[in-house]
Amino acid sequence: MIPVIVLTGYLGAGKTSLLNRLLTRPGTRVGVIINDIGKVNVDTGLITGQIDAAESIAGGCVCCLSDSSGLDELLEKLGQPKLRLDAIIVEASGAADPINVDRLLRFGKAHGVRFGGIIDVIDAVEHEHTVDTAAMAPARFNATSMVVVNKLDRIAPEHRDAVLDRISGRIRDVNPHVAIIPASHAAIDPELVFDIALDEDPIDELPLAAASRPHHVHEHAPHANAVTVRCLEPADPGAVLDLLENPPAAAYRLKGHVKLRTADGTQRFLVNMVGRQIHFAQATPHSDPADDALVAVGMGLDETVVGEALAAALEPAREDPSPRNLTRLERRLILSSDAADAADEPAAEGF
Incomplete structure (x- = not known):
């Protein structure tokens, strides 16, 4: 998308x-x-x-x-x-x-x-x-x-x-x-x-x-910095959602493919967060599971702190996720889907 x-x-x-x-x-x-x-x-x-x-x-x-x-x-x-x-x-x-x-x-x-x-x-x-x-x-x-x-x-x-x-x-x-x-x-x-x-x-x-x-006359622009943490094993969906809903300071974007432990076993998802808007979807078919990782992008990121936050969220799940976290994941998928974007609610008027 x-x-x-x-x-x-x-x-x-x-x-x-x-x-x-x-x-x-x-x-x-x-x-x-x-x-x-x-x-x-x-x-x-x-x-x-x-x-x-x-x-x-x-x-x-x-x-x-x-x-x-x-x-x-x-x-x-x-x-x-x-x-x-x-x-x-x-x-x-x-x-x-x-x-x-x-x-x-x-x-x-x-x-x-x-x-x-x-x-x-x-x-x-x-x-x-x-x-x-x-x-x-x-x-x-x-x-x-x-x-x-x-x-x-x-x-x-x-x-x-x-x-x-x-x-x-x-x-x-x-x-x-x-x-x-x-x-x-x-x-x-x-x-x-x-x-x-x-x-x-x-x-x-x-x-x-x-x-x-x-x-074009180019003014020097300060470079954004990025922090990448690999996702080698399935993580708990609750930990990843916690990260997306409360991202590290100065992280404007979070993106990547992640493996999550779900009720149906391991599933892979594509994640994008911009500002406070989160988009969750099933992993793209052409993506390689070996490349699964989360990337944080922002200005002035504390790379150590951000790296630790991403690593904590991607820590391998030791047990099945709670029903509450599975519900949170399902809700995110529904909110991010095309069907939700084309919701039954009427288009806003009066703009």
């Missing part, structure tokens, strides 16, 4: 700059949906030559669709296996509210895709004059998986830390667990957002991306 990553943020915050940063990393096939509030989608021109498949929604805001069907149609089109995409990025208009975008994704009926995170880009210079002006912190951060505090280079060095701390504190007033990434020129490590396939462009795979890349 292809991860769908949504970029939100007020006009001028740096969404398109971030999109360009993500697209210029080689070796990954990315589909893009751009939502511009004008009749002419000017942003499409900025990213031409850097994408593998593009669809745009012009003339309105994603969150103002009467239901999720318009977005679903595009996601389903880009989610076709024949396109072999690694990720889909939706750049919402500046008017889009992350809370409403989150609802569209949750009530969506598109098959072949999964939640990949909502990234809200904010302008560190203008944020306190445009977005965060009320007594209460903005509710929009309740729905975000990551907040990129951009344009810090425009703040005097002696004030930069204080501004970042003040903005971060307000964000965490409404979402204590959100990942906050400081940035200049929207430079973040793409590996935080989706899996990076290769370090170089495949031959004849992304020629336009390669040609366009030298024309």
Whole structure:
């Protein structure tokens, strides 16, 4: 299932700059949906030559669709296996509210895709004059998986830390667990957002991306770090679920294949966690059990602490899992399934 990553943020915050940063990393096939509030989608021109498949929604805001069907149609089109995409990025208009975008994704009926995170880009210079002006912190951060505090280079060095701390504190007033990434020129490590396939462009795979890349000014982005722990024997599902529901500090993503001890013996599962959203599914048929492992990805991970947490969760099960933990596992599978995504509940309206 292809991860769908949504970029939100007020006009001028740096969404398109971030999109360009993500697209210029080689070796990954990315589909893009751009939502511009004008009749002419000017942003499409900025990213031409850097994408593998593009669809745009012009003339309105994603969150103002009467239901999720318009977005679903595009996601389903880009989610076709024949396109072999690694990720889909939706750049919402500046008017889009992350809370409403989150609802569209949750009530969506598109098959072949999964939640990949909502990234809200904010302008560190203008944020306190445009977005965060009320007594209460903005509710929009309740729905975000990551907040990129951009344009810090425009703040005097002696004030930069204080501004970042003040903005971060307000964000965490409404979402204590959100990942906050400081940035200049929207430079973040793409590996935080989706899996990076290769370090170089495949031959004849992304020629336009390669040609366009030298024309971009690249600001150094701090690298994300990753911790990997092998899963050699079946673990207890409760221990793995505990890890996913309470991940180590600074771990923005957890991913991998794991062996779990269940009522039917050993079963293998594909696990993805982004922010606080968890996706559980049966292991992909082509995956090799010898490669089963969990990987944590984040900024500033304490590799020792994270490694110990992953190893504890993957400790071989000594006895059959409890009925409660089997029920938790079943619930996660149901919530993550296509059937649950296309739930009987009606699509949300009024966005």
